[in-house]
Amino acid sequence: MTRTDDLDHVGPADLPGVDDRSQHERGHLAPSILTGGDPATEERRVDEQEVRELFFDRLQHLSPEAEYELRHPDYVMEIPQSGERIRGRENMRAFQEAYSNPPTIEPRRVVGAGDVWVVEARSDYSGQIYHVALIVEFRDGKIWRDTRYYAEPFAPPVWRAQWVGLIEESPASGSASS
Numbered sequence: 271m272t273r274t275d276d277l278d279h280v281g282p283a284d285l286p287g288v289d290d291r292s293q294h295e296r297g298h299l300a301p302s303i304l305t306g307g308d309p310a311t312e313e314r315r316v317d318e319q320e321v322r323e324l325f326f327d328r329l330q331h332l333s334p335e336a337e338y339e340l341r342h343p344d345y346v347m348e349i350p351q352s353g354e355r356i357r358g359r360e361n362m363r364a365f366q367e368a369y370s371n372p373p374t375i376e377p378r379r380v381v382g383a384g385d386v387w388v389v390e391a392r393s394d395y396s397g398q399i400y401h402v403a404l405i406v407e408f409r410d411g412k413i414w415r416d417t418r419y420y421a422e423p424f425a426p427p428v429w430r431a432q433w434v435g436l437i438e439e440s441p442a443s444g445s446a447s448s
Contacts (some may be wrong), residue, residue: 316408318380321387325377334366341413349418369394385409399423 311313329337341359348355356362366372379390400420407415425435 314410315385316387318382321382321406322380325380325389325391330375334363337366338363340413342409342414344409345412345414345416347416347418349420351420373400375402382406385414393420 289447303421324340332340334380338359341362343359345362346355346357346363356365373393373395376392376394377389378392381388385408385410387406389402389406391402391404401421402421403419405415405417406413426436
């Protein structure tokens with residue numbers, strides 16, 4: 271399994287050995303979710319660089335229509351905490367278009383291999399912070415399934431302070447600590 275630890279607030283260009291140009295700019299991406307290749311011509315698996323580029327560079331800036339093109343025709347998104355399921359990329363696009371003030375999402379880490387990837391992120395809903403874990407499955411080089419878990423930050427209990435250190439964010443507020 272590929273690991274990309276300690277990537278808090280780091281994009282691919284900040285990683286050692288990673289060219290800051292996109293793979294598309296470097297001219298060596300195979301048909302995939304990033305180039306709009308034809309999945310009918312071959313079964314396509316995504317690689318770590320493609321997933322990293324998608325979640326760190328592109329997804330935050332895409333329109334619902336552009337995201338639609340990245341999704342498999344049989345796309346399903348689930349949020350187990352609320353019991354919601356969106357079936358079909360058309361329904362997901364309509365959902366996104368109806369969302370008047372979508373959150374900003376800041377990816378922190380990507381880990382996975384083959385067609386299954388987990389993305390850890392921080393999601394800001396106009397000041398309400400959630401930590402998000404996304405399990406993303408690809409089929410034919412497109413996003414096929416997307417399961418999302420949301421956790422609201424909380425202050426750690428005092429009794430365990432002697433064994434733990436705090437990460438760079440203050441869990442109670444979701445903002446950087448000093």
